Each structure stands twice: as structure tokens, then as C-alpha cells.
Amino acid sequence: MATKLSPVEGAARQVDYWWTVFKRTWRGGAISSFVAPLFYVVAMGVLLGGFIEGDPSRLEGATSYLDFVVPGLVASHAMQIAVGETTYPVMGGIKWHKTYLAQMATPLSVRDIVNAHLGFVLFRVASACAVFMLVLAPFGVFATWWGAVLAWLAQVLVGICFGCLVMAFSVRLRSEEGFGVLFRLGVVPLTLFSGAFFPIDNLGPALKWVAVVTPLWHGVDLSRMLCLDHVDAGAALVHVAVLAVLTVVGWRLAVTGLEKRLEV
Amino acid sequence: MGQTVIPSPLTPVQAARLLVLRNYITYRSAWKLFLTGFLEPVFYLFSIGVGVGQLVEGFELNGEPISYAAFVAPGMLAASAFNGALMDSTYNVFFKLKYDKLYDQMLATPLTTRDVARGEIAWGLIRGSTYSAAFLLVMAAMGLISSWWAVLALPAAILIAFAFSAVCMGLTTYMKSFQDFDKITLAQLPLFLFSATFFPVTEFGDGALRWLVEATPLYRGVVLCRELTTGELSWASGVSVVYLLLMGLLGLAIVRRRLDLLLLK
Secondary structure, three states, X not given: OOOOOOHHHHHHOOHHHHHHXXXXXXXXXXXXXHHHHHHHHHHHHHHHHHHEOOOOOOOOOOOOHHHHHHHHHHHHHHHHHHHHHHOHHHHHHHHHOOHHHHXXXXXXXXXXXXXXXXXXXXXXXXXXXXXXXHHHHHHOOOOOHHHHHHHHHHHHHHHHHHHHHHHHHHOOOOOOHHHHHHHHHHHHHHHHHOOOOOOHHHHOHHHHHHHHHOHHHHHHHHHHHHHHOOOOHHHHHHHHHHHHHXXXXXXXXXXXXXXXXXXX | OOOOOOXXXXXHHHHHHHHHHHHHHHHHOOHHHHXXXXXXXXHHHHHHHHHHHHOEOOOEEOOEEOOHHHHHHHHHHXXXXXXXXXXXXXXXXXXXXXXXXXXXHHHOOOOOHHHHHHHHHHHHHHHHHHHHXXXXXXXXXXXXXXXXXXXXXXXXXXXXXXXXXXXXXXXXOOOOOHHHHHHHHHHHHHHHXXXXXXXXXXXXXXXXXXXXXXXXXXXXXXXXXXXXXXXXXXXXHHHHHHHHHHHHHHHHHHHHXXXXXXXXX
């Protein structure tokens, strides 16, 4: 190979490609990434929340169930978008459309391809969560505006962490059947049991520890602390560190996995 | 379309049996997907019913106290029959119709469009009813069933699946691309969340909104299942049964007509 591109140059060369993808697909994502979570906020937060006493000692400091559930819902939403963008589209790049193979025939390296794809995931998560948070602001669920902004950054971190981890999984998968299993045994239980809908203390001591080691719980707790302005600095640092380490590990595994797959 | 009707060598039952067998064989290689399908409603039951349920105080159904898990569980039973039927009769059917051209191949055999419609729906019902039966066993084990009428909750779940399978398969024949599935999601999610699955219909007040909810098919299915597992049957239960039955038969008629139009013209 004649020249190796710098990471910035390599990613920059694919901006037009991903921008085209976005222009062609954003409408489809708009409903699932926006209207759907809003339905959840109204059904769970507002209507079911009417049956739940706003007791801060049982709701991790929140004074209503709506305040409690919203930060967790947005965080798990970030995970779902990231998973959606790094499952079928990744297999498409390798197996169906073979976009990755076409990109490999240019000076781009595997690392550049992974970076650009994850950059797109970052953009999707950041924009979807920003819109979602703005729509939720009139519900009066955020204690401070800066807390909401920091919570948004936490949600973006959740998204990119899951983007890296799931991409590492997807590049090693031979058939799309694995995605169905990932959704049912990974995404659905994580959404339901990572403290988004109820405090993980309610799970009992054994299952609580299972929840504590999942990356989504760290994101949910971080997002909630910031939204409610109940920040425990030590815990927050642990959350950020866990998510950051998993992001780096996931990214590394995604690159090595795709290198093996494309037999560089 | 040909005017002469060639008598089929297969009876409707034999034809449906063949189609079910075909689906069984293709699903055998995807057994993980089959097995995990049962878990989703169970996860919801544990998360919302038990986890969130610990936060819910003094829940009542028709003036009688009921645990929140016992309230949510029959809703999950109905909703999972609904979700399963929707998946099978939209995504899967669309794929077979448009990309695999599977139905074209089937019609080159002695199978008719009616056989295809009945066979596909029969398979969906068999698959769905294994999930529903397993879920009812989980409910029984958790002590969330308070009446012997609950035995009829299985046929009720199958009836829900039948009504939605038939209508959604009919709607799928009108779809042009995968983008159209957004409309399905847009209808599926509010039905799932607002059909008295997670909270009673009284939350909608006494106005038009409540009437609207009570007129939707999934609401009829949810209350039917709830009436059966709690043993609080009423005349409205009969209304739900007739409603869902008519909906399914109407859907089946649409599917037959549309498949004739799409595949035999």
C-alpha cells in the first residue's frame, strides 16, 4: 500500500457517504427514535406514574415517577439507537451491500471504516437524544439546565459505548439470526432491568449485582443523577470510567474483528 | 384469470398441514429465535409487574384490591399474542411476498391463495399459542391467577392472534416498501401502551378518549384475558369474543382477495 491516511483524513473522506445515508434514511428513524419514546413517557411516566407515590426515598431522590423514569428512558433510548445502527447496517457492509469491501479497495483502512461508521452512530445518538431532551423540557423534569446538558453528554457516551461493543459483536457474526437473539436476550432485558423503570434495589440483592455490572445501568444512573441534580461525584466518576473503558475495548475489538473478517 | 376451476387434489386441512410443516422445517434452524420469543413477555412481567409494581400502592380492579403484577400479567399475555401475530403477519409475510417470492412458488403447486392465507395464519397461531401457554404457566406458578376461567385465557390469546394476523396480513399486501412499516410501528406502540395493559382504562376519564380506547381491538383482548384470569366475567366478555372473531374473518376475506389480485392476475 502506498500511503496510509491519518485517522482524521480517513474519516473525513467518508463524510459524504454517511451524509447520503442519513439523507435517505432519517425519515424512517424519525418515528422510531422520537415518537415511540414519547409514547413511553406519556404511558409510563404520566399515566402509570399517577399510581406511584412521589417518595424521594424510594425513587432515588426523584419527587415524582415521571422525574424518575425520564432520564432512564432517554439513556436506554440512546442504547437502542446505537444497537440499531451497528447490527444490520454492519452486516450489510460486510455481507449484503458489501460497502466495506468497496471502501477497502480505496486507500481507506479498516480503522478508518470503523471510525466513520461509529462517527455516524455518534451523530445519530447525539441528535436523537438532543431532540428528545428538548421535547421533555416542558414536562418540568430537569432540575437544572446544565444538569440536563451534562445528562445529554452521558447519554451520548452510553450510545457510543454500545455502538463500539455491538459493532465488535456484529463484525464476528455470520448470520443475522444472532441479532434477533441479541435484541431479545440483550437489549430488551437491559432496557427493562437496568434501573430505567424502577430502582435496581427492587430486584433483590443477587439480581441487583447483575444490573450493577451492565453498562446501561451506569449510563442510566449517571443520566438520572445529573437530571435530578443529585450528583454523587465519586459514583459519577466510576460511571464515566466504566463507560469509557468499555468504549475503548469495544472499539479495539471492532477494528480487530473487522480486520480478520476482511482478511487484511 | 382462468374461468375453469381445476379441482385441487388437496383438502384445505391437508394444504394447511403442508404449509405448517414447511414453516416448521425452516424455523428448526432458527430455534434460538423461536425459544427466546417466549421470554419477552416474561421480562415485561418481571420488570413492570414486579419491579415497578413494588412502587405502586393500593391498586384496584372493579373496586376489588389486586396486586399490580396480577393486573399487568393478563395484559402482557394479550399484548404478546398481539405483538407476535403482528411480527409474523407483517415483516415475515412482506419478505416472503416481495423478496423471496415464496408465494409465487407455492402457487405453482396445487396450493391455492386460500391455502396460503390459511396455512400462514395457522402457523402463526401454533407458534403464538405455545408462547401463550408457557406464559400462562409462569403466571400460575407466580400465583397471579385467581380463577379456573383462566383455562380459557389460552383460546382467548389465540383468538387475539387470529384477529390481528388476518387483518395485518391483509394490510401487508398493500405495502410497497419497508418504509411502510413505520406506519405499523406507529399503530402498534400506542395500542400496546394504552390498551389498559399497564393501567386501567379509567385513567382516560369518561369522555371520547375512553370510548375510543374501548373500541380498539387490543383493548377488547386485554380485558377479555383479564376477565378470565380474575374470574370477573360479564356480558362485555361476549362482545369482545364476537368483535375479535368478526375482525379475523374480515381480515381473512381481504387476504384472499388481495392475494388473488397480486399473484393470479
